[in-house]
Amino acid sequence: MAKAVPTFTFMLSICIPTYRYDVRALATELLRQATAVKGPVEILVYDDASPNDEDWGRSELRRLAGIRYVELKTNLGRAAIRNKMARDAQYDHLVMMDADGWPNPDFVSRYFEEVERKPQLPLIVTGGRTYAPTPPPDHRYHLHWWYGSQRESKTVARRKADGALGFQSNNFMVSKALLLRHPFPDNFEGYGHEDTVWGQQFVAEDVTICHYDNPVVHLGLEPNDVFLRKQEQAIFNLRLLKNESPHLRTRLIDLADKLPFLPAIARMAPERTLMDYLITRERPNLYALDLLKLRWWGKTE
Secondary structure, eight states: OOOOOOBOSSOEEEEEEESSOOOHHHHHHHHHHHTTSBSOEEEEEEEOOOOTTSOTTHHHHHHOTTEEEEEOSSOOOHHHHHHHHHHHOOSSEEEEEOTTEEEOTTHHHHHHHHHHHOTTSOEEEEOOEEOOSSOOSSGGGHHHHHHIIIIIOOOHHHHHHHGGGGOOTTEEEEEHHHHHHSOOOOSSOSSSOHHHHHHHGGGGTTOEEEEOSOOEEEOOOOOHHHHHHHHHHHHHHHHHHHHHOTTOOOHHHHHHHHSTTHHHHHTTSOHHHHHHHHHHOSSOOHHHHHHHHHHHHHHTO
């Protein structure tokens, strides 16, 4: 007997911002999943002004039926492009998904089912992030994999215990009205932590962040040196955001607040030595990365 196709009463806009990343396979997979549910689904793919050094799948995406593909002329950045896609989406529930994530086979239907269960909530649902079960064969990508596997890939129970601290913007669902009322902070440039401040603003609001088992696999590993440069930029941005939002919390902020002498001690460790260790080790000790982050945090004071 054929499996019954579930019928749902609301409509979903899946929003995928991309920059220098080929999302053809992801768009095709989401189109396949969308046909397996009885409910309107639109898929938006916005290219954030990727350079022309490669095609990035654009030629095929322009012809791919069933998605709304837009190539922006000016780079908006990670926060502003999400806000724009929310404004442009035609449906009342949005799924925001990073371009380098790969959905589980029931990704679309699981989000539909979650809204059906909680129709009255001011809704934010995070689905979670996982990594491949084994590190990549190229050691140049090991630092990102180890960090992601040990620090970012969390069980639903752990994310629930973390509350707003467990919010991740790579894979979440939100009502369009809520995101338009509370857009992502787009008044700074660079990489990092715009999702941290966005998720934590709801601690003082009557909004529930639901942690749900609907993960995507993070595929876009970056070389060790690139990963470290982005981590440094993220610490710089975190300081700016902390200055604007004193309530902001992260594991690093909590540690520095509890033991304020740590950043000063961390500055005694040679930065280049720490970076060389993290870049060259096949299985780096992530406490060395913590020390490096504390060093960067102390430099921003």
